């Protein structure tokens with residue numbers, strides 16, 4: 001396994017890999033956990049070589065967010081990736097990714113609006129810009145992303161379609177089911193911000209979501225199910241709710257009633273220093 005930090009060695013290493021097969025890209029911000037390793041294992045089923053990018057992307061963090069606090073642990077991450085058969089780690093410096101004078105922004109409208117797009121203005125521009133660059137840098141045949149970041153996956157698929165990204169095109173973007181702790185909490189690098197007490201309370205998020213889904217599926221009014229979800233989170237130790245919404249799973253249209261299409265319940269809520277997100281399927285009518 002090789003690790004490179006700047007563009008020329010990356011291009012050389014990728015060219016060498018492409019001589020002997022296909023390439024899958026797994027973009028990450030590091031601080032790896034079982035969720036990321038699942039993406040890597042899935043990637044190996046889809047391509048001969050796996051490239052993992054590790055880059056805490058300043059463009060997708062707002063002024064008052066956790067860019068500085070976000071865990072950076074390249075040595076530990078490398079030790080986790082080596083036994084997974086990863087060929088290459090692309091860990092660019094900020095200067096390599098955004099050279100002096102960098103002035104381009106990629107903005108996807110529609111699916112990036114509302115939800116995390118409303119709570120984190122500019123976030124999805126930052127994600128789209130860096131992911132577009134990663135695709136051009138690594139030229140992967142496929143790329144893998146977690147369903148935990150459902151809206152992000154929708155934004156990236158839209159961008160890939162709209163910009164005719166053939167490497168990889170929208171269908172070559174593979175979504176991987178959310179990996180959870182045994183109590184149901186979605187794995188996230190930001191879970192590390194929680195104290196033991198907050199971590200125990202955080203299970204309220206998946207539990208209250210499942211209760212809301214069961215209520216919606218048995219025809220409780222969506223607004224009532226979401227109001228109960230908010231009450232459960234606040235009484236279960238969460239400080240505030242950013243959003244809890246029922247959306248069309250594909251185009252993310254806001255729904256105020258159960259529909260006959262695939263739906264998703266999406267939630268973001270704050271506990272301690274962490275802002276946790278999760279989403280789950282809701283069965284069509």
Ligand SMILES: Nc1ncnc2c1ncn2[C@@H]1O[C@H](COP(=O)(O)OP(=O)(O)OP(=O)(O)O)[C@@H](O)[C@H]1O
Nearest residue numbers: 028029030035145146148149178179187188189190
């Ligand atoms: N629990 C998980 N299950 C499946 N995929 C995941 C999970 N957590 C993260 N991923 C995916 O891993 C990729 C990299 O995510 P990232 O490095 O931001 O990790 P993270 O745990 O989501 O961190 P944080 O939520 O704290 O930003 C993304 O495609 C993300 O959706």
Ligand SMILES: CC(C)(CO)[C@@H](O)C(=O)[O-]
Nearest residue numbers: 027028029057127130149
């Ligand atoms: C896709 C990504 C690596 C872009 O910085 C990031 O948003 C993430 O880790 O989900």
Ligand code: BAL
Nearest residue numbers: 029060061123149152
């Ligand atoms: N996992 C999404 C990256 C972010 O929260 O900035």
